[in-house]
Each structure stands twice: as structure tokens, then as C-alpha cells.
Amino acid sequence: MSDIVLRVEDVWKSFGDLQVLRGISFDVAESEVKVIFGPSGSGKSTLLRCINYLDPPDKGEIYLRGKRLGDPDTDINKIRSRIGFVFQHFNLFAHLKAIDNVAIGPEKVLGLSKEEARERAMRALKHVKMDKWADHYPAQLSGGQQQRVGIARALAMETDVILFDEPTSALDPELIGEVLQTMLDIAKEGTTMVVVTHEMGFARSVADEMIFIDGGVIVERGTPHHFFTSPESERVQQFLHKLDELYGQTRDERRTIAERDQE
């Protein structure tokens, strides 16, 4: 298949005696949104770090548009510049304004001129509706705003794929919405994305495929429709039930509070 952007092939990873990943394989096609979920400690974050070689896998291969990562003749920094990464804790550069956080990659890594890089950064910030905050430093922004800058930083690199590592799980509940909306927008525009998240609403509306990981292996995979109507394994059913209990309840509570306010 020619439209495979990212291929993950039998990836294994251990830290000391702890086997974190035990043979994970999947393909990500052009414009596909892949959602990866599973209990904490199941290896989701490690998997993302293996994909862009921040933690090189012990065994197995990663291909980006057919190019094998880890080959002696491929420059890992060049490859990484084509894989966007959005972090759970944003990881913005604290000493740079929002605009410079976004422009530094295009300027220093892609070699654009300062003006071109800033222009591109401004476009990316507009995209995530943060252009008004371009001259603010990360510490002057809310968590949700910081994460949107983090997304803009990945967008401005015009990468082949963007990896999201639990992008909303460090946010206050009321800030999650703005980040999810941004992610929905760019997903609908055809951005190729691999998203580790527990936001099942997001998965339901844009995921092309969902992958459930537990104990370092893929337990079950399928469309959102499959997972939300007829998940096969007991482990998945339990997990989804737990999520539903947690988030469903709060949603109901929110509704009742809203209703009470209206009375």
C-alpha cells in the first residue's frame, strides 16, 4: 500500500526486567486518526516514544513513509522533524513566547528564514486560535492554552504524522474542551494522527481505528462502532465500563447541576 504513512512492526521494549511492549504492530494510513487506549502502565506512552525513537525499541521496526528508523544512514533528527509530538505536560520552552515556541522548529530545524518561520508560526497559532496570545510566555497561559500552543508547534513543522501522548490528561476538566475541539478540527482537516487518550468522545467522533493495549500487547482493535457496541474481550468491556462510570457519572452530574441552575 502506498498511502501508509507510519508502519509499526513487532515492537518490543523493556526497561530492565520490566517488559513494557511485547510485539506491537499496526499501520497508519494517510489522514487516518488512530486512537490508542488502555489502562495506565500498559505501555501506551512508551509506544509513542518508540515511534519517534526518543526511546528506541529493543526489537522491531518503525517505518516512516517506507524509510526505516534506526538505519545507520538515516538521520534520526531529520526523521523526527517529520513526526510531530504533543506531550501530556505540554513541554513548551519556558523562555520563549508562544510565537517563538512555534517558530523555533521551522527556523532552526527546517532552515526557514526568520520571517518565514514567524509567518508560518503565526498561521499555526491562528489555526489553534492562539494568535492573540502570540506574545505571551508559557507561564502566562492556562494549561489548555499551553497545550494548544503545543499543538501549533507540531502543526508548524508540517509533519507527516502527529503523535499525541494523553494531551488532555493534565488539564482541569473545564480546559479539556478547547484542546479536544482543536484536535477535532485538525483531524477533520485530514491530519494523520496517533492519539493516546481516554477521551472516548473524541475517539467516537473522529477515530478511524481504535487499539486497546494492555500488558504491552494489542488486546483488541476495531472501529469506534465496534468498541462502543460489541467489544469482544472481557478486559475491554471492564475498562470501557470503568471509563463510563467515571466520565458518564460526572457528565450526568454536570447535567443535573445545569438543570438546577436553570430552575
Place this chain on the structure above:
Amino acid sequence: MMSSPASPSIGPLGIEEWVGELAAGLGMTLYLYFTALIIGFALGLLLALARQYGGRISSRIATGYIDLIRGTPLLAQLFLIYTMPYSLNAWLSPDGPPVINTRWSFQLLGLTYLNFPILASIVALGLNSAAYQAEYMRGAMASLGTGQVLAAQSLGMTKHEIFRYVIIPQAFRRMIPSWSNEASYLPKYTVIATFVSVEDLFGKAKLVVARTFLALETYILVGVVYLILITIIARILDKLYEKTKIPGL
């Protein structure tokens, strides 16, 4: 060398005619201070990077160097450097002419700005200061955390680019308060140059005392000069810290 005053002293301190000599000493003190501070800064940065981000071997070498320097007296380090050419000469040619020349000097406009004792002092102070500055820098680097480095790596930055654009600009800002310790210790440590015959402020003060026997007046005056100098340095660094502070942090 010092010239005798033309007329007997008539100021309230009694050492007024020696002020020119003391000013020349202050010039030498400042010169030793700034050169040692700059050498210590550059070498300290390399040591800090090696210790914090280097491989096993380079970080061990850096740690060993820092331990060695911080574990031995500064004066002993200076004497080791200062006596080395003489010892080598005695060993290389016990009876003949010296192999290593220690009698050279560079002068400009009647001022000696480099000779062997001055060089030995600058090198000793610089090598010593590097070990302390490295630890202040390393502390600042360690406090940055790994998140931003991961972000820079994921953008495709090289190690060099990460140091230059992410780590160093923030580490320098963060280290100013603790680094100001070193910046205000070092002017006082330059007095060790007196022991190898460099005429710094303290060396000149000793000469003035030898000539006038006005020890109390001379040493109080010199103490006040050090106090003013260090107060100015501390104020400048406070201002620099406030000015470079990252908004919102």
C-alpha cells in the same frame, strides 16, 4: 616599583600620597578578577555540560576535576602552577641554563599586563573558579527537567541545538542568584596573587604598610574598597536577574 613620596604626608589617614599605588593595585585586582571569571565561566560551562549531559567517561572526568579542585586549597594550586617551571628546570637541566623561561613580560604604556606570576595567578584562579561555576551551572541545568529536552528532540533538534537554544538560555537565567556567590567570592580570592609577587590591591597595601607603618588605616581603606567593589557586583547581578527573568515564572 614604588617611588617614595616627595613630601611627608598630611592627610587625615596619612597614606594619601600612596593612593595612586593603591589604585594601580585595584586595577590589577580587577584584571585578575575578570580574566579568571571569564576563564572559569567558559571552562565551567564545558564541565557542567560534560557532567550533566556527557557520556560516562566525560562526566567522570568532569566530576573528578571538580572534586580535585574543590578538595584542595587554592593557594596550594597556585603554588603548584607557579613552582612547576622552576622544578622542571631544575630537573631538566640541573647545571645548565633554564629550559623554561620565566622572566618574560608583556608591557604596554609602562604597565605590565602579563608576566609569569600574573599568568600563573590567572590560570590558578580560572581553573579553580571553573570547578565552582560548573556546579552552579549544573544545578541550574538539572532544575530544567527533561520535558523541554524531549520536546526539542522531537522537533528534530541536534544535541548542539538543544544546548544552544533550550538549555543554556534558561540555565544562565536560573543560575544568576547562586552564581553571584562565586562572582563575589572571586575578587577576594585574587589576594593569593600577592604570594607570588603580583602587585594586586592587597599586595600594594602590604607595601604601603611596610613603608608607612599605618597598618590600621591602610587595611581599613583596602577593606572598604573590596566592600564597595563587591556591593557593586552584587547589585549589577541582581539587576541582571530581574531584567532577564522569564515573565510569568
